[in-house]
Amino acid sequence: MIVDKVFGAFLITTLLTGCSPGKKAPVGPPRPAGTEFAACDWQEVRGARLSIWSFACGPKAGNQHLEADDSLPGFNLVSGGEKRMVVRAFGKPPAASIDAALPAMRSASPGYASASCALVAAAGDEFKGKYRLEPTGRFKASWEEIEKKGEGGDPPCGPLGVSFVGDRYFWVLADHPETVVYADMGSEIQIFHPETLTKLTGS
Secondary structure (H helix, E strand, O other): HHHHHHHHOOOOOOEEEEEEEEOOOOOOOOOOOOOOOOEEEEEEOOOOEEEEEEEEEOOHHHHHHEEEEEOOEEEEEEEEEEEEEEEEEOOOOOOOOOHHHHHHHHHOOOOHHHHOOOOEEEEOHHHHHOOOEOOOHHHHHHHHHHHOEEEEEOOOOOOEEEEEEOEEEEEEOOOOOOOEEEEEOOOOOOOOHHHOOOOOOOO
């Protein structure tokens, strides 16, 4: 799956460089390997409460970048003058399970079956700890039939849930059990790397 490539492309390593007096060591995660965004800048995008690292690409390299949206809070992908929400945070009690954020997710993602939608663990070891918003009961059965046909039908759980196009996941943010993260990974390799998402001190 495309998310495989995205998460696999990110190098969880620290670049070590010799530092002479007066020089600062590199700040932030290293630039991911790969040639998809070779002509783009690798940079931090900060909002009032969240920070994430992403590529920013000019007109000759796809003309897309992320921008913070503190009203979510989260981040929008700006591409060709259009905006699409791709990262969003939801709150929950620190000791509660991820399901505690489900009412807020359903409210933010209206669909014809949203009231029945639940968080279902994503399949595959590489997606351990990640969940998808999927319909249950009779809506689950009807959606499975639609999937088999490969056509027709609006996303039953709304824009944050399962659909024919793209991959969307939820997970609890590392070291912040009070925060659940949503990421829309689309159907192509994305410019942002959700594993770099952090909650800013004091937020």
